[in-house]
Amino acid sequence: MDIMQPIEMVDLKGQYRKIQPEVEAAVREVLASAQFINGPAVAKFQASLEAYLGVKHVIPCANGTDALQVAMMALGLVPGDEVIVPSFTFLATAEVIALLRLTPVMVDVDPEMFLLTPEIFERAITPRTKAVVPVHLFGQSCDMSPIMQIAERHDIAVIEDAAQSIGADHISLDGTRRKTGTIGRVGCTSFFPSKNLGCYGDGGAIFTNDGELAAKIRSIANHGQSRRYYHERIGVNSRLDSIQAAILDIKLRHLDEYCDARRRAADAYDAAFAGLEAVRTPVRAAHSTHVFHQYTLRIVDGRRDELHAHLTDAAFRR
Numbered sequence: 622m623d624i625m626q627p628i629e630m631v632d633l634k635g636q637y638r639k640i641q642p643e644v645e646a647a648v649r650e651v652l653a654s655a656q657f658i659n660g661p662a663v664a665k666f667q668a669s670l671e672a673y674l675g676v677k678h679v680i681p682c683a684n685g686t687d688a689l690q691v692a693m694m695a696l697g698l699v700p701g702d703e704v705i706v707p708s709f710t711f712l713a714t715a716e717v718i719a720l721l722r723l724t725p726v727m728v729d730v731d732p733e734m735f736l737l738t739p740e741i742f743e744r745a746i747t748p749r750t751k752a753v754v755p756v757h758l759f760g761q762s763c764d765m766s767p768i769m770q771i772a773e774r775h776d777i778a779v780i781e782d783a784a785q786s787i788g789a790d791h792i793s794l795d796g797t798r799r800k801t802g803t804i805g806r807v808g809c810t811s812f813f814p815s816k817n818l819g820c821y822g823d824g825g826a827i828f829t830n831d832g833e834l835a836a837k838i839r840s841i842a843n844h845g846q847s848r849r850y851y852h853e854r855i856g857v858n859s860r861l862d863s864i865q866a867a868i869l870d871i872k873l874r875h876l877d878e879y880c881d882a883r884r885r886a887a888d889a890y891d892a893a894f895a896g897l898e899a900v901r902t903p904v905r906a907a908h909s910t911h912v913f914h915q916y917t918l919r920i921v922d923g924r925r926d927e928l929h930a931h932l933t934d935a936a937f938r939r
């Protein structure tokens with residue numbers, strides 16, 4: 622056991638060393654420009670991300686939690702509206718629903734893939750259901766084709782939580798690929814440092830192909846302004862700063878390479894764990910590529926905590 626070493630969840634220091642000259646030059650450029658909020662760096666990153674995702678509108682904002690909140694505000698959801706949300710997600714997905722005094726309807730996920738399924742979604746619909754939040758947890762897409770069909774039939778807005786899945790493709794039955802976060806009415810992501818596309822602070826973005834909704838989102842994220850000092854609605858102060866945008870514009874160029882490296886690591890783990898009866902490795906959906914934001918094992922026979930204690934002990938005994 623003394624060969625065991627703790628492994629970083631994500632090696633941000635090693636990643637930084639590889640792109641350090643590019644990043645430092647870009648940050649210095651922002652510092653010299655003194656355009657820290659809504660500067661040209663934000664517009665540039667926004668355009669880069671729109672092109673990468675193949676989506677009409679990207680609205681950068683302050684973090685992924687705000688992205689979800691602003692999206693829900695822009696959709697005009699009001700107290701009493703039910704929002705279907707998986708109970709197995711990061712807290713923020715449900716937190717903003719409660720914050721806006723909407724009614725979170727917590728549902729289970731598929732135990733193999735940790736995702737909301739069309740069947741679970743459909744069963745939870747009531748006459749008060751106004752929105753659903755498929756969370757593309759751990760880096761692969763929910764089964765979006767049937768989810769979109771059900772949502773359309775019941776006039777339910779689909780808000781994708783793509784905080785863990787940026788770069789992952791949803792693959793429909795005819796083979797069409799679309800980036801997660803660009804399929805529903807609106808998609809949300811986070812640039813928290815440890816996310817697959819992470820900045821060096823907080824950041825987030827909202828995606829939509831609906832121009833009218835995009836304008837509303839942009840306004841809400843900036844104090845409800847339509848133009849400077851014309852505040853048409855109640856909004857919030859949620860903007861991505863220029864330094865983070867400049868860093869993200871560089872890291873976006875490497876995103877596919879980062880996702881490939883994660884997939885190679887996942888393949889290596891799959892091979893290493895093959896044949897271990899007690900360990901269930903991640904199940905890969907046919908309707909999605911996987912960007913492995915997390916590589917999550919399931920341990921059978923209720924021995925998860927035992928394994929956790931064993932590994933913790935081995936890592937810290939040294």
Ligand SMILES: *Cc1c(COP(=O)(O)O)cnc(C)c1O
Pocket residue numbers: 684685686687710711713714756782784785810811812813823824825
């Ligand atoms: C990280 C995350 C968020 C929130 O993003 P922040 O930028 O940390 O606010 C929301 N949903 C999921 C699934 C996440 O993983």
